[in-house]
Amino acid sequence: MKKILLIDDNEQDRMLYKRFLGKQVGHERIEIHEASSGKEGLTLFAAQKPDCVLLDHNLLDTDGLTLLGDLKRLAPPDALCVVMITGGGSETLAVRALNEGALDYLVKQQFDRELLRKTVMHAIEKNEWRQYVTRYHGQLQAVNQQLRESLEELTETRQQIQEKNAQLTIANEAIRARNQELAATNQQLARTNIDLDNFVYAASHDLRQPVHNLHGLFDELRRTATFHDPEAAQMLRFVDDSLRDLTATITDLAAVVQVARQPGEQKAEPVGLADLTADVLQTLRPQLQTTQADVQTDFSALPELLYVRSNLRTIVLNLVANALKYRHPDRPALVRVRSNQLADQPVLEVADNGLGIDLERHGSELFQLFRRFHPHAEEGTGVGLFLVNRLVQAQGGRIEVESQLDCGTTFRVFF
Known part of the structure; x- marks a missing residue:
């Protein structure tokens, strides 16, 4: 259903337009509303929100161009469908009407039923297409805005990732340098441990014979010497205990080092x-x-x-x-x-x-x-x-x- 508003102070012209348009244009049924003055036309336009307005230029209370400007203020942007009709054919008036927002222009007594119907339907389709394009452009602008915002976010994220990567690179370099220091320290510690184990092993091995000799000497001393000191026996016992402790320490050290020196797994x-x-x-x-x-x-x-x-x-x-x-x-x-x-x-x-x-x-x-x-x-x-x-x-x-x-x-x- 398409709504058409006739704004014309001539009742006979309105009756003629209604007869030309009938109740259906093409596949579309139509509903016609009439206004005999500019003031009434503005009221009906605000109430009915018609799909097309047939606007007479010569009105008793105003002219068509002025009323066209008033209608534009009531309609959403790029949503006004107006066909200007005048009793005199003036190219200047036609250009002004089209520049002010009218979609087409007709001269009274110079159009028939078919031309009026085609002009109205063409104006409605043109207006609908214009609104579709406006909506489509709006959607495109919204999508473009989202894309711009996403691009900004991606750019910011990329910068953050680059900064993080730079920080990670620095950290990795520091870790690599630290690991190299630790590896060098570990190698030095390993060499030191090996040297210490070798030293302890050699010392414990080399000390066995001197301690064994001391055992023999004190045994010989106990067997051959005569001691007049009453505490001599206790002193010799202390010597035996000390030698035994020293022997045990040397043996245990050798055992510890021997474990460390065991070859392979x-x-x-x-x-x-x-x-x-x-x-x-x-x-x-x-x-x-x-x-x-x-x-x-x-x-x-x-x-x-x-x-x-x-x-x-x-x-x-x-x-x-x-x-x-x-x-x-x-x-x-x-x-x-x-x-x-x-x-x-x-x-x-x-x-x-x-x-x-x-x-x-x-x-x-x-x-x-x-x-x-x-x-x-x-x-x-x-x-x-x-x-x-x-x-x-x-x-x-x-x-x-x-x-x-x-x-x-x-x-x-x-x-």
Whole structure:
């Protein structure tokens, strides 16, 4: 349905236009509204919002060009469809009307039914096309604005990425330089450790013979010399104890260095814990007989352990030997050795009822070389726990310790 507004103060002309237009133009039905003055035309235009206005130039209360300007102010931009009609054919008037916004121009008495219908339909289609183009341009402008904003965001993001990349490049260069420094430091430390191990190994090896000679000399001195000092026997005993401690220290140092000097990656193998522990207890038979210790074993939860056999033997030997060495003088020594699996991780546990350790005081020193926490106890060099911890950590394991003074200590080795 198309609405057409006739603004003409001549009733006969309006009747003629209505008869020419009829009730349908092409495939479109039409609805015609009439105004006999410019004022009435403005009121109907605002109320009906017609698709096309047939505007007579010569009105009693105004002229067509003036009314055309008033209609433009009521209509949205580029949405006014006006066909100007005048009684006199003036090209100047036609140009002015078209310049002021009219879409076409007709002269009274010079058009018929067909021309009027075609002119009106052409003006309506032209106006609709113009509105479509305006909407399309608006959409294009909105899209272009979005594209410009997206481009600005992309540009800003690209700049931020470039800045981040520059920062990352600087950071990577710093990390690379730091890694090179660390690699050089590690190489230097490795060389230093090798040199220290070689020195300790050579020193411990070279000191064996002089200490052995001292043993022989003091034995010969004790056998051949006559001492009148009543404290001579005690002094000789002190000398024997000192030589024995020195020999043990040299032996333990050699053992520590020997572990570090083991060539390449040693082969792990399934090791039966019961057989290995029996071998260790056979080695410690003199200490077991002296202390009358009760050693209880339970390997039912984990009978075998995949490990380097010699290293595992050293671990078990030192932990059990420590339990015997630091037994409590007021009760028989009890040592429990067992294995189990905790969270898919094999664990070896050695627990005793000995002297215990003050972990709050000595916990940070527990695995350091030459640390002893019971000087009054049986002789020791403070190397055993250092060696055990070194062997365990070398394979990615760890040791947990629970201890209470005068109650005992439990070592858990997580392999």
